[in-house]
Amino acid sequence: MKALNHPVRVKALTILTEKIASPKEIAAQIDTPLSNVSYHVRVLDELGLIEIVEEESVRGSVAHFYKAVERPLIDNPDWEKLSPRVRSAFSGYVIETLMSDAATSLAAGVFDQRDDRHLSRTPLVIDEKAWRKISEIQTKALEQILKEQVAATARLNKSKKSEAILAVAGMACFEVLTPPEPS
Numbered sequence: 001m002k003a004l005n006h007p008v009r010v011k012a013l014t015i016l017t018e019k020i021a022s023p024k025e026i027a028a029q030i031d032t033p034l035s036n037v038s039y040h041v042r043v044l045d046e047l048g049l050i051e052i053v054e055e056e057s058v059r060g061s062v063a064h065f066y067k068a069v070e071r072p073l074i075d076n077p078d079w080e081k082l083s084p085r086v087r088s089a090f091s092g093y094v095i096e097t098l099m100s101d102a103a104t105s106l107a108a109g110v111f112d113q114r115d116d117r118h119l120s121r122t123p124l125v126i127d128e129k130a131w132r133k134i135s136e137i138q139t140k141a142l143e144q145i146l147k148e149q150v151a152a153t154a155r156l157n158k159s160k161k162s163e164a165i166l167a168v169a170g171m172a173c174f175e176v177l178t179p180p181e182p183s
Helices: 007-018 023-030 034-046 076-081 084-108 128-158
Strands: 050-058 061-068
Touching: 007 023, 007 034, 007 061, 007 084, 023 034, 023 061, 034 050, 034 061
Parallel strands: none
Antiparallel strands: 050 061
């Protein structure tokens, strides 16, 4: 929970689950002073959530490049412990990143390249029981997606012929203030 109690750590950890990066690269990506990012990266390292994977000499000093040790998943009991400010920062950053990924894919002409890709928007009117059930379904779906990613990595490592498909999976179910427009 300490890792998620600051928006800079949330953003840095999110970046490091996606790629290897230095504090300088993270600082540039999230437009935050390097000293601030370096401090929060050290905290993530001390918590064992990231690790150094490469060091590079740069003008008499050493640049460290990190990656996340494990993809962080926040369960409901952990989510409940976070302050509203941190929840909002985490959600905002994930949504912003997802939208950026989608926009980049659309602009590059690859978003609709596959006939079997999934995209849906489903307005719902539900009760508390359905809300809990949908949350449970999404958690199970994410677990299955991550298991398939592990299996795919093993297949790709074994096969010289297979070509990796770069993809982003996104799921959300959230409350709205007014009845959503039908799709």
